[in-house]
Amino acid sequence: MxxxxxxxxxxxxxxxxxxxxxxxxxxxxxxxxxxxxxxxxxWKEALLARVARHVHAVPAPAPGPADWPHLQREADEYRRLSVRGRFAHERETLVRASTELGSGYWVLTPLQTDQGFWVLVNRGFVPTEMSARAARQTPEPVGEQTVIGLLRLSEPGGSLLQKNDAVHGRWYSRDVPAMAAAQGLSAQAVAPYFIDAVVPDGQGADTSWPRRGLTVLQFSNxxxxxxxxxxxxxxxxxxxxxxxxxxxxxxxxxxxxxxxx
Missing domain, CATH: 1.10.287 (Helix Hairpins)
Structure with a gap:
């Protein structure tokens, strides 16, 4: 051709x-x-290594005010912590969540530590029908409590598609300073992180509400x-x-x- x-x-x-x-x-x-x-x-490989290193370690004391300026995501997030104090359940905040149990809310409750500062504790997940405190099947812990959990740094702003609305109590991310301010807590007295409560070793699977232990620890790579x-x-x-x-x-x-x- x-x-x-x-x-x-x-x-x-x-x-x-x-x-x-x-x-x-x-x-x-x-x-x-x-x-x-x-x-x-x-970055992902470093994250996976950090999570594997921290989540099963012996709990360390929750960082106090002197340590707050030195906290870094790469070094401190997912550290296993222990803190003791009293919950202020009347000041809890509900944050939208989607978990393996379905859609609902994270329950973040301020805890005043025995050292005097406040820290927000993610006590776990509740489905939408249990968003009201009276609708939950588990009595709220009162008096001095010891919480074991993972250090998580604040998540400012909201989700990708929805912004936090403090005025109307609509929260889509765990923005520690904003939630603390909405609950009337002094910024200087509130830790710049929150704690994801976990089930202490030896207690088996959690069956209470809020449901602990749903922190995502496996990440696609x-x-x-x-x-x-x-x-x-x-x-x-x-x-x-x-x-x-x-x-x-x-x-x-x-x-x-x-x-x-």
């Missing part, structure tokens, strides 16, 4: 420039996304696959650019041969 004249015609400089500019942007974008996924992979995908797309784009260069040289060579006298 013979090639037509149109198939032998080199592309215009403007067309080539447009193609290469678009391809260069795509290549840079794919490489950037690949590098970002590699960084996310390192697909970043390597994503990184390889983006790098593969970058390689394909680079290959397509190389093919375009070779094809253009071929067309120009054929065009030059055709135009010889």
């Amino acid at each position: 013979t090639l037509t004249k149109q198939q032998h015609t080199p592309r215009s400089s403007r067309t080539l420039a447009a193609i290469f500019i678009a391809a260069a942007f795509a290549l840079a974008g794919f490489l950037s996304l690949g590098v970002w996924q590699v960084e996310r992979l390192a 697909n970043h390597l696959v994503y990184a390889l995908t983006w790098f593969a797309l970058a390689a394909m784009t680079a290959g397509a650019m190389g093919y375009l260069v070779a094809d253009e040289r071929r067309l120009r060579r054929l065009s030059g041969q055709r135009n010889k006298p």
Whole structure:
């Protein structure tokens, strides 16, 4: 089969420039996304290692005011803590939650520690029909209590699609300073973290409400696959650019041969 004249015609400089500019942007974008996924992979692996290291450790005392300025997410989140104090159940805050038990609320209750400062304790999950304190089947703990749990840093703002509304009591993330202020607690006296209560070792599965032990401790880690995908797309784009260069040289060579006298 013979090639037509149109198939032998080199592309215009403007067309080539447009193609290469678009391809260069795509290549840079794919490489950037690949590098970002590699960084996310390192972050996720560090998170998994930190969680594995902390969640089964001997509980440490809850950090007091002197330690608050030094808390860091990378070093301290998911540390296993122990704290003793009295709950102020009348000041609890309900935060929207979706768990393996369905939709409902986290119950965050201020606890005044025996050291004098306050810390918000996520006492666990309740389904929507148990959002009212009177509807729960388990008596509220009164008097001095010892809480074992995991240190979690504040989650400001709200969820991806919904902002916290302190005025109307609608909470979609566990924003410690905002919830403490809404409950009339002095910011200087409230820890900048909350504690996810867990079932103490040896007590078996929790059957009470609020239901403890639902903190997510297993995280998907697909970043390597994503990184390889983006790098593969970058390689394909680079290959397509190389093919375009070779094809253009071929067309120009054929065009030059055709135009010889």
